[in-house]
Amino acid sequence: MNLSKNTLKEFDLRHTGCREDILASFQTYSHALSHGDLENLFGERFDRVTIYRTLKTFVEKGIIHKVLDDEGGTKYALCRSTECSHEEHHHDHVHFKCVSCGNTTCLESVHIPKISLPDGYKLSEINMLMQGTCPVCNA
Structure with missing residues (x-):
């Protein structure tokens, strides 16, 4: 069984060709992918709504x-944190976008510093x- 099928099984998701292929794409590329990137990658194999629903799931x-x-x-x-689940994501790392090639990567080793909010505010997500x-x- 390949890594994509194992992951789908681990997260209690029904195996479909679209889910397996999209997950394999995230496992193959080291940078973030957009809905449009996946549409371009899969052409006519999967329609845009199926890709959207797969990403949402x-x-x-x-x-x-x-x-x-x-x-x-x-x-x-791809979530690399073992703490991510359907209840909550845990991503206290920054994302880096290259102004030359346009790729965005997760810098797992660079953490977002703790931020204290004024009274009355409740933090749900930080994006850096x-x-x-x-x-x-650069090479």
Whole structure:
């Protein structure tokens, strides 16, 4: 059984070709992928609604997490934290977008500092996007 099938089984998800292929894409690429990236990758094999529903399910189950983009879009990256679940995501790392190639990657070793909010505010999510040039483009 391949890694995608094992992951789907581990998260109690029914195996479909679309789910397996999309999950394999996240396991193959080291950078975040957008809905449009997946549409381009799979062409006519899966329609846009099926891809959207698969992404939504993967986020809800804690398999992938949302990565906000500086252009207002949303990208998705594989959850590497064992603490992610359908109840809650735990991502206290920053995301880095290369201004040269446009790829956004999770920098798991760079943590977002603890932020204290004024009374009355309740934190639900922090997103930190850093921009610069990635090691590949710097070479």
